[in-house]
Amino acid sequence: MSLSKILIANRGEIAVRIIRAAKELGLKTVQVYSSADETSLAVQMADEAVEIGPPAAKKSYLDIDAVLKAARETGADAIHPGYGFLAENAEFADAVAAAGITFVGPSGDVIRRMGDKASARQAATEAGVPTVPGSQGVIDDLNEACRLAENIGFPVMIKATAGGGGRGIRIANSAGEFMALAPQASSEAEAAFGDGGLYLEKVIERARHIEVQILGDGENFIHCYERECSLQRRRQKVWEEAPSAALSSDVRERLCASAVALAAAVRYKGAGTIEYLYDDASGDYYFIEMNTRIQVEHPVTESITGIDLLAEMIAVAGGQPLSVRQEDVTYRGHAIEVRINAEDPAANFMPFPGVVGDLRIPGGPGVRFDHMLYQGYQIPPFYDSLLGKLIVSADSREKAIIRLKRAICELGLDGLKTTAPLFKALAEAPDVLSGDVHTKWLEPWLEANSDKLSSQ
Amino acid sequence: MAIHEVRAMLPGVFYRKPAPSDPNYKEEGDAVSKGDVIGLIEVMKSFHEVISDADGTIRAFKVENEDAIMPGQVLAEIEG
Incomplete structure (x- = not known):
């Protein structure tokens, strides 16, 4: 089975990323869009574009029938769901398969099993992956x-x-x-x-959020090392890096092996992420959940391993085996991604949609900017605030932070307020420089450092 | 009787109720006071209350529940 035309059931920067990967694989691309996204970069880049409904996501990007209709009408033989929207909707995966179209991701059954907290925890336990200590099921007495x-x-x-x-x-x-x-x-x-x-x-008091990238083709299962995403605001990741500076190589090997064991236990097919809490004090790690899709922060893994995760996902969906074996997966240096959101960090992260004015994209060695912007683009207010992701990589974490600061200073984005000033301030915060952070670190820091967050 | 217009401060989607299963904040003909919540605007997945900046009676809502709105657009008229 070889794929020829892929429909992208998503929007924004991830739609752009999927189109790029598909084109490099020689596939035709179909971008579906809501009426609010007619002018989007993804619509302009795709070979074909089909409007599937009004701005409200539930009437467009979440409308399974509308997406399938567009696929049938354009003759798409695969659908990539991206992240969010229908990406972890088991019924959607089932409906795509029932329509004779390839879903780029695991089966509906695997999504169902890993999406339910209790059954995912059970699958983890059965695969020998530690879970947060607690009661076995419901308390009776x-x-x-x-x-x-x-x-x-x-x-x-x-x-x-x-x-x-x-x-x-x-x-x-x-x-x-x-x-x-x-x-x-x-x-x-x-x-x-x-x-x-x-x-x-x-209760794990001071935990880091560490997650392992896995890939599977249903027969072979590998990990592509871990990411650390401990800097979070309202449980949303804002800064992600790979590898985690907190892990010893012994813990890293055990953690990644546990993720592969879980992927193998569910005979995983596609790209997935297994999330853990890591307790610095004890060196213990605990499974929290699995995401059965590509993640926002996948580029940091691509940067340190050189593996194109989107290309692997699509190839595997098309029936090919993984192109890399575990022994070929190595990592080099350090990568950091920061999320450039249309939010004003100086005004409690108030969303700030608007029209993109003068746009200066950072470049140079070790800099990648995955985004959905162009000059004159009116950011629609109906979807999440992610405009793009700035990813830097260098030989060491220290150098990556220096590079991040340099790249943030190069980024020019007139007409909008963005989270860029936050990352400039974080790149100078002593705890960030020393890596002494945990999932509850950022919010108090924001309160104490509000003066550093304005764009002036 | 002066007519006061309540305008949108943000672009997004206008809602007349706090949650789909809840009643509307206000109906046309209801009395309002300065500071009363008359709706919500959803912008980039965050919700912001629309507050009446006048005392009086709601004469009309100028947009429907779940309509897309732009900044400066009139949401409601208050007769005071």
Whole structure:
């Protein structure tokens, strides 16, 4: 089975990235778009473009029937979902396959299995991947659960099995607190979700977010080392790097091997990411979840390994084996990606869509800018604020940070407010320079350093 | 009776209710005071309240729920 025409069921910078990869593989490209994206860079770059609905994503990019109709009408034999939108929608993957079209990603069944928190955790446990210590399923007996909490060590998180959006979560610092808070959490969960079931999880106080890039063709499964994405605001990553400076080579090898074991256990096909929390203090790592798609921050992995992840994804979807074996995957130097969002860091990251004025793209050695911009482009207000990603690579982390600062200074983007000033400030922050960060580091730093975030 | 126009400060999508299953913040004919929330604007996946900057009665909403709007566009008229 060889693919000839690929439809991109996404928008923005990732659509541009997919079109580039597809063209290099000799494939024709079809870009679907909402009426708000008619002027987008991806629409201009693709061989064909099909409007699939009005601006609201649920009436366009999330409309499975509209996407499939465009695929049939243009004769596309593959669909790449990018990230977000329908990328991890198992029903979409099933519907694409049922229409006789190749879905660039794993099967609907694998997406379903790894998308559900409980079944993903179970798959991880079965593959021998450590998960955050906690109760085995639902707490039946409060006294027994309290003894378990004492064994795990306080603080522990009491979570609702039916929970979401932070509701039904309590943190207990002692046995006394546990006995007082657990009934409260249960009744809150009962009221909110009609299910008072609780489970326990250890609180990892100072954790790094470390994730392993994996690739599979259904027979062979490899890792492409890890990324660290500990700098987050409101659980959104803003700065990602590879490799993680926090891991010893021994921990790195074990962590990456565990990700490959999990990929092999579900016979993974495509590109995926297995996310972990890493506890600096103990050197332990714990599986949190798996993303069954390409990720925003994939270029840092491409920069240090030289592997084109999009090309591998598409080739594998077309029935080819992976082009690299594990023993051929090596990494060199250090790469950092920062997310250039249309947000004003000096005004609490207020979104700032507008018209792109004078545009100066950074260049030179070790600089890559994956983006959706051109001069005169009106940024639509209907989608997320990611404009592009600035990726730098160098021989060492220290040099990569210097290069990042240089490239940020070269970036000129008139007419918009962007997060660029944040990265200039972060590239000078002592904790960032020493790599002494964790997932809860950025938010207090932003509060204390608000004076450094204006574009002037 | 003076007519006061409440205008959009941001581009995006206008909503008349806090969540799809909730009732509208305000109906036409409802009394409003300065500072009352009369709608939401979603811009780049973040939500911002639209606040009445006048006292009076809502004469009309000039845009429908979930309409795309531009900055400066009139969202509602208040008769005060």
